[in-house]
Amino acid sequence: MKRFNTKNNPTRQYKQIKNNVNQTTHILKRGHFGIRSLEQIKVDVSQINSLKKTLQKELKIIEKKTNQGKIKLWFYMLPNSAVTKLSPETRMGKGKGPIVSYCCYIKPGQLLFEIANLPEAKTLELVSKITSLISFKAQSLARFY
Numbered sequence: 001m002k003r004f005n006t007k008n009n010p011t012r013q014y015k016q017i018k019n020n021v022n023q024t025t026h027i028l029k030r031g032h033f034g035i036r037s038l039e040q041i042k043v044d045v046s047q048i049n050s051l052k053k054t055l056q057k058e059l060k061i062i063e064k065k066t067n068q069g070k071i072k073l074w075f076y077m078l079p080n081s082a083v084t085k086l087s088p089e090t091r092m093g094k095g096k097g098p099i100v101s102y103c104c105y106i107k108p109g110q111l112l113f114e115i116a117n118l119p120e121a122k123t124l125e126l127v128s129k130i131t132s133l134i135s136f137k138a139q140s141l142a143r144f145y
Helices: 045-065 120-133
Strands: 033-037 041-044 072-075 081-084 099-106 111-116 138-142
Touching (some): 041 045, 120 138
């Protein structure tokens, strides 16, 4: 019986998850401040929406207090994978279950969001609020001119 080479097998069903740092999405490109993850984790839609709402709310409050102009936000946590589930009583061989919700898989080193036109003094407050909201380790990045 011939064994397949598992590394170079073109009929592999599942894509392997790489644990190394993604080389394209770990650098600030648009904004002056951002947060990136340090862990690999699956984030649900409800967590993504709550983080986005609180971010927009905090930035709106900061924007009213300061006169630096409009604060821009680029949000990179997009729900791109569907989560399916069957009831626990079903036997094997009944196919894939219906879509229950959506999620986002985050790799280590991936940027979660970027912000531009944010004052340096307000970034520390924003970082402390955001790190308390998310359930994984994250690192803040800054590029002030």
